Amino acid sequence: MNGIDILPSDDQLEIVDGLTRALADLPVAGADVATVAALGFVGAGVAPEFGGPGLSIADEMLLNIEFGRRLAGIEILAGGLAARLAAASGDLALVADLIAGTRTAGFAAPMSGWGEGDAGPRGEVHLVGAADVFLAVSHKGAALLDLGLLDGLEPVEGMDGGAKTVRAKIIGDPAWTQSGVWPLASLCFAAQLCGVAMAARDLGADYAKVRVQFDKPIGSFQGVAHQLADCAVRAEAAYSQALFAAIALRDGAEDAGFQVTAAVLTAMDAAVRNATTNIQVHGAMGYSSITGAHLYLKRAVVLRQLAGGPRQHERAALAVRR
Amino acid sequence: MRLEFSSAERQFRDQVRTWVEVNKPKEKRPVRGLAVREFDLAWQKAKHEGGFGAVSWPRKYGGAGLSVVEQLIWFEELAKADAPGVGCLSPALNHAGPTLIAMASEEQKTFHLPKILAGEVVWSQGFSEPQAGSDLGGLRLRGEIVGDHMVVNGQKIWTSYAHFADWQETLVRTDATLGKHKGITWTIIDMKTPGIDIRPLETLDGGQHFCEVFYDNVRVPLANVVGGVDQGWRVAMTTLVTERAAAAASLGATVGRAVEQLIEIAKNRTGPDGRTLYSDEAIARDLARHRVEAQALRAMSYAIISREAKGVEAGPESALPFLYFGELLQRVRATGIELLGGEALALDSGLEQWARGFLADRTYVIAGGSAEVRRNIIAQSVLGLPRSY
Structure with missing residues (x-):
């Protein structure tokens, strides 16, 4: 059926609702890969012939908005993407383990880009996530690094306290696989960033309704209210563009690459700025670790970096012919 | 979630594209004087004769009665062709007319609406x-x-x-x-x-x-x-409150087109260091962000159109793209004036649209609800914050 309706269908909303209900009682950042795997939502987009539920790219995007909103374990997204790569390379045992949560994946992020050339991932990395395998993914391709390809592991105090972070060096000669994981990964990062932006907007607005100073809720001061209105605008832009990009990527649209890039950049901006505003609106409460407002900014920074950072997406956005 | 024009809609797009190419005004819109009125009325007459006199008005009142998706296509094609807007007929076509349609007596409608449509009155x-x-x-x-x-x-x-x-x-x-x-x-x-x-x-x-x-x-x-x-007050609010989906689409298409023109200008002009402006990293970054944000605006208007096409009544969230548009346009204009270099010192050069437009488009964060009023509305009705004024 054709037509213009970029919004989620009732069926799609039901899938997302199912996840939301199942995670409803968990605290912020409480949804870990084991819980979500038990619910069948790790690798939800993996095709049935590889043992996955075979949800569409658009469904997967919507689920990732929810994961982002809840600051769910980073291993959930890494597992889904790693399962795609494992399926492409025929490692069905790994696919099954990742979906079941018996083996987990994290991300390997380079210190300053993957460098020139197509030699494969090299050099020093941060490993993000408590995992058995780590996904290196960029516009050059994707690679799964097991512990045999990593050396000098040294735990660090991570930016995102919810994600275990380890400094390491890649050894051996892993190669990039051209698997189509990068556009999907980018879309999912955009979706998670969008979820962070929405959550930060809502937390900021909720606090501004109840925190009273000068005998009024602080949300009745325009200096506060207008910053939150801007959060609403940024979240709406990120959400609409994520929907648009998901459809383009799912349907193989000619400009899918640009649409995904636009989704990534819009969501990066929304997540970082909304999370910052949320901290600001919370004042000293936001500066302390009590409210958890800081968690959203930290997750936004981590996701932004895992997605390759804004500069390469900006270059890509301008380079494409429109 | 789908984004696929039907074959009838694609046909309609081809039809509109051809019509606009043939019928759009060949000369530039004058800046001032009675010539503005004559120009805008002539363009309206042409549209009326082509069956596009008022794309959002119902057929019963002489409008084209287009679906929201067809209106979207119409505005996208106008923008692509750099065709002029409705100019001084905006109050008649976008506000007074729809208000009359919603609230006036049959006698008032019969007298006024045909004259507006035919491009006879301002x-x-x-x-x-x-x-x-x-x-x-x-x-x-x-x-x-x-x-x-x-x-x-x-x-x-x-x-x-x-x-x-x-x-x-x-x-x-x-x-x-x-x-x-x-x-x-x-x-x-x-x-x-x-x-x-x-x-x-x-x-x-x-x-x-x-x-x-x-x-x-x-x-x-x-x-x-x-x-x-x-x-x-009730009468005025019937058309002030709902900022229509097609209008949002029109703004999105317009700013998108402006950004693409700006990218072309940057490729063809050199900066003080002899490089093209396009090779300047700071300008490239601005252009990339404008392009992405114009697309996000388009997505926001498609979201509104999706709601409207489903018959969902426009909610307060329809205020969001208008604020986004107004502020994005200011950033695009600021880049534009920067790219003009010395040309910025003349308002009537070949790059007039960018020099004069830089000034004129301030209107989009003031008229019809200033950016501050829009933020108040969003804070109150979208986020549920207490009234802040």
């Missing part, structure tokens, strides 16, 4: 006053009912195109005892009525559409009142 909007801008409910233009007439005294301001308008939609204070938003009457005023004095004001870009209008015992037949005496 309307102005007499809403703002010196003491009633963002706070429109503070308006004071006095209307006293005497027999079958209303006698109007006082002043309006910022009334665009009043100096060559035939008609005005006017908000009049007919009862000062009822409270701010009560006791207001929405009426049609014939601009040739004795007692009307119009004084044009120049706008910051050298435009001459702004006017002050003074009313000295202006006799308006009560037959011109729409929606009943003292019921004017």
